[in-house]
Amino acid sequence: MxxxxxxxxxxxxxxxxxxxxxxxxxxxxxxxxxxxxxxxxxxxxxxxxxxxxxxxxxxxxxxxxxxxxxxxxxxxxxxxxxxxxxxxxxxxxxxxxxxxxxxxxxxxxxxxxxxxxxxxxxxxxxxxxxxxxxxxxxxxxxxxxxxxxxGCVLNAHGRLNITKADRVAVVGAGPIGIMHALTAKMNGAQQVMLLEMSQERLDIAKKFEFDHYIQVTKDKDHHAAVLQATEGFGADVVIVACSVAAAQADALELAGKRARIEFFGGLPKDNPYTTLNGNLIHYKELTISGSFSxxxxxxxxxxxxxxxxxxxxxxxxxxxxxxxxxxxxxxxxxxxxxxxxxxxxxxxxx
Ligand SMILES: [Zn+2]
Ligand SMILES: [Zn+2]
Known part of the structure; x- marks a missing residue:
């Protein structure tokens, strides 16, 4: 065969x-x-x-x-x-x-x-x-x-406990990011934002009709867009659905107070390190989770x-x-x- x-x-x-x-x-x-x-x-x-x-x-x-x-x-x-x-x-x-x-x-x-x-x-x-x-x-x-x-996506959501009180930002508009966004919607999220660097990917994902499609830029224009979408508070849940260390660090900035942050998926094994701003975790009382399989x-x-x-x-x-x-x-x-x-x-x- x-x-x-x-x-x-x-x-x-x-x-x-x-x-x-x-x-x-x-x-x-x-x-x-x-x-x-x-x-x-x-x-x-x-x-x-x-x-x-x-x-x-x-x-x-x-x-x-x-x-x-x-x-x-x-x-x-x-x-x-x-x-x-x-x-x-x-x-x-x-x-x-x-x-x-x-x-x-x-x-x-x-x-x-x-x-x-x-x-x-x-x-x-x-x-x-x-x-x-x-x-x-x-x-x-x-x-x-x-x-x-x-199933892998649901494993992560088992700990995120998304409800109608939550405004959810998903970073990465690949198939897994879209699965996360759809699951957040299914669980009653008040608002779902999809963030992504590639405009082509964002355009492909538009058929799912999420609340906001936000392009991630080096100048961090997406920070203002997330704040605007959340009345200045930031997202209650940020799901990083891409294998990019910088996106994990950035998630802490998109998060509002007491937000839950999920690092979904792994980083390349030859460079798995991320530098996080510990003070954002401290002052905003953030919770960060990972999930595997x-x-x-x-x-x-x-x-x-x-x-x-x-x-x-x-x-x-x-x-x-x-x-x-x-x-x-x-x-x-x-x-x-x-x-x-x-x-x-x-x-x-x-
Ligand atoms: Zn798989
Ligand atoms: Zn065992």
């Missing part, structure tokens, strides 16, 4: 690899759609400490069960999405129900081959723990594949929102491409000319 194999920084090659065979307890899935994640892009651009050469990336996927060597009740031909974190189940964090923090977790596309391929094997552990979820007929595989990134409960909620049509996943997809063109997705994402790009390794059956 064809798979996009990671060989190292800036080196992903689509090649013929052995067709996977499954063992007892495993499930074989024919991949209909695998969306490209910002994490895939970061791994491509900078490498990743826990991903070895030879690994197949891709973890935001939906596919059709073609072989089932387990008794999980799924029939051949049914479509499914997967919660990709495989927790140990016994460490302190697993006991606390925060399986994304498991000290001994494995993850699809990091420790097991992922879904930038025609077929993917669902590991026995995930099958046993019931981590496959059915996709109803009226939901496309491309939309269903977005359950994974939406998602708990199973977040994934369950995300897939439910998508499968019931409560979350407009389809509207986030701007491109559907064949597996051979996977590296084009990285270029489009870097240029900011796309939102979600879905790879369809078996053609347009999704």
């Amino acid at each position: 064809k798979a996009a194999v990671y060989h190292g920084k800036q080196d992903i090659r689509v090649s013929d690899v052995a067709m996977p065979t499954i063992s007892d307890g495993e499930v074989l899935v024919k991949v209909h759609s695998c969306a490209v994640c910002g994490a895939d892009l970061r791994t491509y651009q900078h490498g990743h400490k826990s991903i070895d050469s030879g690994r197949v990336l891709g973890h935001e996927f939906c596919g059709e069960i073609v072989e089932n060597a387990s008794d999980n009740g799924f029939a051949v031909g049914e479509r499914a999405v997967m919660y990709i974190v495989m927790p140990c189940g016994t460490c302190r964090y697993c006991e606390l129900g925060i399986d994304n923090m498991c000290t001994d977790r494995t993850t699809l596309s990091y420790h097991h081959d992922g879904a930038f391929a025609e077929y993917v094997v669902i590991p026995k552990k995930a099958v046993e723990l019931g981590q496959l979820y059915r996709v109803p007929e009226h939901i496309s595989s491309d939309a269903a594949a977005l359950s994974e990134p939406l 998602e708990k199973r409960s977040d994934f369950e909620r995300a897939q439910e929102l998508i499968m019931t049509g409560q979350f407009p996943a389809e509207e986030l997809i701007t491109h559907r491409i064949p597996l051979d063109d996977v590296c084009d997705a990285f270029d489009m994402m870097t240029a900011g000319s796309s939102l979600k790009v879905c790879v369809n390794p078996n053609g347009a059956i999704a």
Whole structure:
């Protein structure tokens, strides 16, 4: 079968690899759609400490069960999405129900081959723990594949507790930023502002009809725009949805008193440092949170929102491409000319 194999920084090659065979307890899935994640892009651009050469990336996927060597009740031909974190189940964090923090977790596309391929094997552990979820007929595989990134967004919102009292600023108008902004709206935010450097990205995001679209500039014109939108108070919640250290520092300035600030996503591993103005944290009594991956409960909620049509996943997809063109997705994402790009390794059956 064809798979996009990671060989190292800036080196992903689509090649013929052995067709996977499954063992007892495993499930074989024919991949209909695998969306490209910002994490895939970061791994491509900078490498990743826990991903070895030879690994197949891709973890935001939906596919059709073609072989089932387990008794999980799924029939051949049914479509499914997967919660990709495989927790140990016994460490302190697993006991606390925060399986994304498991000290001994494995993850699809990091420790097991992922879904930038025609077929993917669902590991026995995930099958046993019931981590496959059915996709109803009226939901496309491309939309269903977005359950994974939406779950990561919901994980962050679990601690932000946005209500109708909140004016929310989201920095970064990529697909994750838009997911955050949509989630804030869904949770009743009084006002949602989307901030972004690229005018092209802001224009693409206009179809979502957020309250304000504000261009981030070097001269910091966006500071005045946020103050104006908030009657001079600043944002109650600032979500930094881009991998830029300067944007994290800037978030403290956009924040009003007692604001909650979320640093969503990681920084490049070769330079993960941010310099923050500690006095802004002190005088404004700011709370800063980070978030990583998602708990199973977040994934369950995300897939439910998508499968019931409560979350407009389809509207986030701007491109559907064949597996051979996977590296084009990285270029489009870097240029900011796309939102979600879905790879369809078996053609347009999704
Ligand atoms: Zn992802
Ligand atoms: Zn654990």
